[in-house]
Amino acid sequence: MTLTKSIHTQLQPFMQSRQNFYKILYSLFLDPTNEEILFEIGTLVNFGELEEFHEGGGILACFFAQLTTENYRLEIEEYHRLFVGPGYLAAPPWESFYRSKDHLLFDDCMLQIRDQYHQFGLKFIKENNEPDDHLLLELEFMIHLSDLCLQPSETDEILELISSQIHLHQEHLSIWIPNFCDRVIDHTKSQLYIGAAMLLKDFINYDLASLLEIREALANV
Amino acid sequence: MSENNHLKNLLNNKMQRRTFLKWSGAIGIPVIAGGIGTKMLVDHKEETKKAVAKDNEKIISTCSINNCGGRCVIKAHVKDGVVVRVSTDTQPGGDLSTPPLRACVRGRNYRSLLYHPDRLKFPMKRIGKRGEGKFERISWDEAIETIASKVKRIGDKYGPESRYVNYASGQSWGLHGGKSAARKLLALTGGYLNARNDYSSGAGNVATPYTYGTNNSGSSFDSLLHSKLIILWGQNPSEMIFSTPYREYLMQAKKNGTKIIVIDPRYTDTAIAFADEWIPILPTTDTALMDAMGYVIVTEKLHDQAFLDKYCIGFDGDHMPDGVAKEESLQNYLLGEKDGVPKTPEWAEQICGVSAAKIREIAREYANTKPAALIQGWAAQRQAYGEQFMRGGAQLACLTGNVGKLGGWAAGTGYWSRSDIVYPFSVENPVKASIPCFLWTTAVEKGTEMTATDGLVGTDKLTTNIKAIFNMAGNMLINQHADINKTRKLLEDESKVEFIVVSDLFMTPSAKYADILLPGTTFFERYDIGVPWCFGDYVVFGDKTIDPLYECRDEYDVFAEIAGKLGVKEKFTEGRSTLDLVKESVERTKKELDPNFPTFEEFRKQGVHHFKYDEPLVGFKDQIDDLEKNPFETPSGKIELFSKALWDMNQHEEIPAIAKYISSWEGPEDPLINEFPLQLISWHYKRRCHSTYDNQEWLEEAAKQEMWLNPNDADKRGIKNGDRVQVFNERGSLLIDVKVTPRITPGVAGIPQGAWYTPDKNGLDQRGSVNVLTSQRPTALAKANPQLTNLVEVKKA
C-alpha cells in the first residue's frame, strides 16, 4: 500500500507537467474569436524559456512578444481559414481527414475514438452532429485521462490508465497529428500556428516515448 | 537497484532532464483549458452499456436531388448514426419494365458530398466587400432576423418586383427545396418577379411549341426498341444522364441491330459506346446540315407527301396559312426558289464541314429507313439561333413522316412523361410580371427599361430593377450564367442588388457573393421524393438517413421560420413538415392519380416505384391516329412547319416562320473568326452535374478538367498534349490544361462546363470556368442562353 502510494506520488509531477502541456496546446488551438485567450496565454506562459531548445517555442515567444489587438484580428482570420471555414479548409483539424481514403470526415477512426470516449463514460456533446475526432476533443480526452492518473489509485489502475493513453497515442494522436501539423506548417505564415504546430508535433512524439518508458518501468515494479 | 528505484531514477533524473516537462510543470494554465464551461466531452454513464451493444448496420434507401436527368437508388449504410458506406440499386437488369436505377460515377462520390471537410457548417454574414469571400459566423436567429427585415424593407421600398429568386438547380426534381421555399415566402409577403424558362433547353422550350404546340414531343424509351435507325444529334447520354435507364434501352436497341448515328463536334463517350457512325460538325451550323438533308429528301421525292398534306401547315404552296404568300413555303425555301440559294449538300458542306456525299447518304438513309428516331440533344440549341435547330429537327421528322409512329420520333425538345406524382407544396405569386430567366442580369441593370421585346410578360413595364436576390442551391449567380466578368462587376456594385441570400453545401463561386450565407442539407439529411427529368416511368424515395450535420438546415424550415417573423408561418407550412409533405404526396398520388401507387411505408421500404405500362408511349400518336378528334395544340390544330404566329412577329431575318439556317454571330462565318479563330463549345462532364461536385477531388481524378483541341489546331500553335494554355476573347481569359485529340473537330475547342471560377488577383481564371468566355447576348426568340456560341483564341500559357 505504501509502495503504491509512493508510485502515485512519484508520478504526480510528471503527470501534472504533461497535463499542463496538453492544456497549453489545447489553448493554442482554441478558436480565438470572442475570447481574450491569446492575451491570457501570452501573460501566463513564458515561451521564451523554450526558445533555446525548441524552434516552435522560439517562434511562439516571438509571436506573443508582439501580440497586439490589431494582429489578434489577423490570427482569428487565419484560424478560420485553416480550421473552420467557410470554404476550403487549408488544414482540417479532424483525424478522419488524414486517415480516410478520400480525406473525408466521419470515418472509421472516428467511430473508434467515439468508442473510447464511451468506454470512459464520456460522450461528445455534439455526437453525430459534428465529428468526434476534432483535435481539441482528442486533446481534451487526453487531458481527462491524465487527470484520472492524478487521482490516487492502485498501481494496476495507473498502469491501465497509462496503457489507455499509449493506446490513444498509437491508435490515434501519433498517427494523424504529425501529418496535421505538417499541413499547418505548409499552409500558413502565421507565427502562432507554425509555432503551435511545431510544438504539438514534437510533444506528441515525446509524450508517447515517455509513456512507453514509464509503462516499462512500472511493469517491473 | 530495486525496480522501484528504477522508476524513481527515471522520473527524477531522466524525466527531470526533459526540459519540456520542467517548463510545463511550472507554468500557469489559462482558465479556459479544460475548464467546466468549455468541456465538450460530457458524462455518458447511463448510456455506456447501450453504446457497447453496437448498432447493426442499417440500409436506408434514398436518392439525390441534384439537377441530373437521372434519379438513382442510393443506399446509405448507416451505423451508429454515421453513413459508413453508400451503395446503389442491386436489382438485376434484364426486365426493362423495372430497369435498375444504378448510380453513375458521380453517385459513387455521394458520401464525400456529405462528409467533405469543406461543407458550409453554420450561417454567416458577409464582412468583406461583396464577392471577396470574407464571412463571419452568425446565429440562426440573426440570419433569420436579417433576412426577414430585408425582405420587408426592400419590398416596402421598391415593391415586390424588386425581389427575385434566381434560377438554380442544385436541388431540383423533389417536393421542396430552397427555391420553392424562398418563392413561397415572397409570394406570401407581396410577391416577387417571376422568371420563365431554363438554361438547359431554353431556346427549344420556346421554339418547339411553335411547331407542335407542346414540348412533349418525345416518346418513351422502350419505343426505341422498335426503331431501325437512331440519330443522336448533339446528344450525349453517356455523360449527360437524361434518365437513369435511358442507356440501357439504347444498348438494347443496338443489340437488336438498330443503327445508331451520332452527330456531334466531339467523338463523345456516347459515340464510343453506341455509335455505328460519328458525323463531326461545326458548332452553330447544324441547321445548315438539316436544310440540306431536307433538300435531298424533297428533291429525291423521299418525303412523305401524304403525311405533310394531312398533318402539316407550310410544307408547300398549297398548305400555307391564310394571308401568307405561297412562295414562303418550306419547299420553296429548301429549293431556293425565293432567296436564290438552293440548300444543296454542296451549299451546306461549305458551312458545316460535313461532305456533300455524306449529307446525301444520311438524308437518304434517314428518309428510307422506317421507322427512324431523330433525337435532338440540347447542346446545339444553346446557340445564337438555337430555336432554328430545334424546329429544324422537327421539320425533318415531319418530312419523313416519323411523327406519331412507334419507333419514330418527332424530334424537337423531346420531353415525355406519363407518370406523375402530386406536389403538395405550391406557390401562388400575386405578381404577374415575368422575365426570361437568362435575362436576370438585364433586370438588375435596367429592369425598368425592359419591354415585351426583351421577353417581359405579365406587365408592360417593371416598376423597379431587381434589388434582392435569393440564390438557393445554385451557381447561376455567377459561375453558370454567361459572361462571368460582366456579372461580377454587376454584383460587386452593392447599390444595384442590395441584398443577396445564398444557401448551399459549399463555398461555391456564387456563395462568395452572398450577404447572408446559409448552410444547406444534402439529400442524406432530408426527406424528399425524386423524379427523373421529364423522362422515365419511376420515382425514388428520398429517405432521411441521418439528422442534418453541424448547423445545417433544410431551407423549408428556415423559410418557415422567416415566415413566422413576418406573420405568415401558418400559411407557409399549413402545419406540415417536410416529412408531412412526402407523406401527403404519396397519399394523394395514390388517391388522385394512381391507385397502384404504393403506400408511404411500402414506398419507403421499396425505395423506388416503377410505373408499369402495357405499351410504349408514342409522342403525338393520338393526333396522328385521329387528327379531327385530337388536334395539335397549335393555333391551326396542325403541325406548323410554317408558324403564322412567328411570321406575324415580323422579324423574319432572325425569327423566321419556318426553321432556317441563320449564319451565327461568333460562328464560322463571322468575320470575327479572323481574330479569334476557334469555335468554343462546352459539354456536361461526367465528373460533375453542371457545376455540382467540382470541388470533389476524387472525381477530378476520375476525369480532370481539361480542354479538347484537335492536333491540327494544337500544332499550329505549338501546343502539346498536357500543356497549360490561355484561352481568351474580348470577354475574358482562362487557363486550362489541354488534351490534344482527334476526337474533336478541327477549328473547335471544347471545355467541360461547370468548373468553379477561380480568378487570380488579375481576374485570370485558373480553373477553366468556361463562362468567363461566353456571351450574355440572348437568342433571338426565346431570349435564352447561347453559351455554346463563342469564338476564342488559344495560346501557350
Ligand code: SF4
Ligand atoms: S448524378 Fe445522376 S445518374 Fe449519377 S448517381 Fe446521381 S442521379 Fe444517378
